[in-house]
Amino acid sequence: MAPIRPLRLKSERVQKNTGAIASDQSCVEVIVDTGVFHLDKSFTYLVPESFSEICATGTRVQVPFNGRELEGFVLKRFSSETTAGLKALTKVLTPFPVASEKSLALMLRVAQQWAAHPYDVIRSAIPPRIASVDKKQWELPAHSSQSANSVAEYLQLPPCENPYVVLRRFVRDVHKGGSVLILLPDTRSLQRLHTEFPEAIVLDSQLERTVRYENFLKAKYSLGNIVIGTRSAIFADIQDLERIVIVDEGSESFYEPRTPGWNVRDVALIRAEMESVPISFMGYSPSVEIGFLLEEKKVAYRSISARLRVDSFQPEYSELLPGKLIKEIKSSLKSGAVLVIAPRKGYAQGIQCAKCRNVALCDCGGRLAKASEASSIECSLCALVRKDWSCAWCKGTTPYLVTRGSARFAHEIGKAIPGVLISSSEGDHILDDFSVTEGIVVATPGAAPYVAQGYSAVVFLEAESLLSQAD
Ligand SMILES: [Zn+2]
Numbered sequence: 487m488a489p490i491r492p493l494r495l496k497s498e499r500v501q502k503n504t505g506a507i508a509s510d511q512s513c514v515e516v517i518v519d520t521g522v523f524h525l526d527k528s529f530t531y532l533v534p535e536s537f538s539e540i541c542a543t544g545t546r547v548q549v550p551f552n553g554r555e556l557e558g559f560v561l562k563r564f565s566s567e568t569t570a571g572l573k574a575l576t577k578v579l580t581p582f583p584v585a586s587e588k589s590l591a592l593m594l595r596v597a598q599q600w601a602a603h604p605y606d607v608i609r610s611a612i613p614p615r616i617a618s619v620d621k622k623q624w625e626l627p628a629h630s631s632q633s634a635n636s637v638a639e640y641l642q643l644p645p646c647e648n649p650y651v652v653l654r655r656f657v658r659d660v661h662k663g664g665s666v667l668i669l670l671p672d673t674r675s676l677q678r679l680h681t682e683f684p685e686a687i688v689l690d691s692q693l694e695r696t697v698r699y700e701n702f703l704k705a706k707y708s709l710g711n712i713v714i715g716t717r718s719a720i721f722a723d724i725q726d727l728e729r730i731v732i733v734d735e736g737s738e739s740f741y742e743p744r745t746p747g748w749n750v751r752d753v754a755l756i757r758a759e760m761e762s763v764p765i766s767f768m769g770y771s772p773s774v775e776i777g778f779l780l781e782e783k784k785v786a787y788r789s790i791s792a793r794l795r796v797d798s799f800q801p802e803y804s805e806l807l808p809g810k811l812i813k814e815i816k817s818s819l820k821s822g823a824v825l826v827i828a829p830r831k832g833y834a835q836g837i838q839c840a841k842c843r844n845v846a847l848c849d850c851g852g853r854l855a856k857a858s859e860a861s862s863i864e865c866s867l868c869a870l871v872r873k874d875w876s877c878a879w880c881k882g883t884t885p886y887l888v889t890r891g892s893a894r895f896a897h898e899i900g901k902a903i904p905g906v907l908i909s910s911s912e913g914d915h916i917l918d919d920f921s922v923t924e925g926i927v928v929a930t931p932g933a934a935p936y937v938a939q940g941y942s943a944v945v946f947l948e949a950e951s952l953l954s955q956a957d
C-alpha cells in the first residue's frame with residue numbers, strides 16, 4: 487500500500503473588509519516607500535469613508551503593496567469613475583499633513599533631477615514619525631501669502647568681524663515678518679548661531695528624534711520664524727518663507743553623502759525659483775559653481791572692501807619657526823590672544839634617520855611616528871612601540887622628525903616664548919568657544935575657538951600645505 491501523505495494545506499488571507507469607500511473624492515495618489523528603485527511612480531488607492539475627513543495631500547498613510555504593508559505619502563486626492571480593482575489604503579498614520587503640496591513638489595523635482603526614487607529624497611526631507619508628537623494639536627494659523635521674486639545674491643563676509651554677528655545683523659534687516667530659513671554646514675556652527683538667535687527653530691539630524699520631529703512640525707505649523715538647520719533643513723516645509731540664507735555654501739557638508747547625492751546649493755536654487763523667494767549665499771569666497779552663476783549674471787555679487795596687513799616669513803636656516811615671526815607674535819600678544827593654525831594635528835607623523843635620511847618603517851610596512859615629545863617612536867599602523875629604534879640602513883640611532891603636527895609647534899613656540907599660556911584645539915578636542923582670553927591658541931583648520939575680543943593676530947604655519955585642504 488502506498489504511504490499516506492499528509493494533506494497539503496494552502497493558506498490564504500481573507501480580504502479585510504475595509505468598509506465603505508468615501509463618497510466624495512474617493513481616490514488618492516500615493517507615493518509608496520517600495521524600496522525598489524524602478525517603482526518610482528505613484529499608485530492609486532481608495533479612501534475608506536472612516537478616513538475621509540483626515541486623508542489629505544501630505545498625510546502619511548499605510549497601504550497594502552504586493553502582500554506587504556508600506557508607508558507612503560498622499561500626493562493628491564481626487565474623484566474617479568473607474569475604481570474597479572483598486573485597493574483601499576489601510577491606515578492614515580498622521581492625521582494631519584506632514585508635507586504641503588509645494589514641499590512635495592520640490593521633493594519630486596529633486597528626485598527627478600538626480601534620477602532617484604522620490605522616497606530617497608523624502609527620507610532625508612521628512613523626519614521619521616513619532617506617535618507622541620503626532621498626538622499634539624498641529625494647526626496652521628491663518629496667513630496671507632506674499633509673493634516676492636527669486637533674486638539670488640552672493641554676500642562676501644567682512645574679515646576681522648564675527649560672521650555670526652554679521653549674519654544676525656543681516657537677518658534682522660531682511661526679516662519682514664515672514665520666516666527666514668538659514669542653513670549652516672555643521673552642528674558646531676549651528677549651535678554658535680543659535681546663541682545669536684535663541685528663539686530660532688533648530689533642525690538638525692544630531693537632535694534627539696522626538697525634538698527633531700517636533701521642531702520640523704513647529705516650523706511647518708507656525709509663522710514668522712527664524713529656522714536654522716543643517717543640510718536636510720533645506721526641505722523644511724515653511725508656509726511663509728521669506729528668504730533662504732546659505733552660509734559657507736561651498737562646504738562639502740552640504741552634499742548629501744547617500745544616494746542620490748543632492749546638494750544644498752542646487753536644491754536651494756530650485757526651491758527659490760519654485761516658491762519665488764530671494765536667496766542669499768554668504769561666505770568668504772564663492773565656490774566654483776557660484777562663480778559660474780556670477781559670471782552668467784544669475785547671481786548678484788555684493789563684495790566688501792577691507793584692508794588686512796599680511797606678512798610672509800620665510801625660514802632662513804630651515805628653522806621650525808622664523809625668528810622674525812616670534813618677534814611679531816610677542817608684540818601681538820600684548821593686545822590679545824594670537825591664533826596659530828597648524829596644518830596637521832599630532833606631533834611628528836613621520837621619522838627619518840638623521841644621518842642617511844632613510845624613512846623609518848616598521849616591519850609591517852607602516853610609517854613610524856611620534857605622538858608627543860615624551861612618547862616613544864611607534865608604528866602608525868600596528869602600534870608596535872620601538873623604544874630602541876635604529877636605522878635599518880646605516881644603524882644610526884638619531885631620529886629626525888618630519889611632517890610636524892600642532893603638538894610639535896606648540897612645543898617649539900613654548901620654548902621660543904617662555905611663560906606664555908598655550909592652549910591647543912584640534913579634531914577630537916576642540917576648545918569651547920570663549921574659554922580662551924589670552925595667550926596663544928594652536929589649532930588645526932576648522933578647530934579654532936572663538937575669543938570674545940577677537941584675535942590680535944593669526945599665524946598660518948606651513949601655509950602652502952593649507953592650500954591642499956579639502957574644505
Ligand atoms: Zn640611517
Ligand SMILES: [Zn+2]
Nearest residue numbers: 848850865868
Ligand atoms: Zn607596524
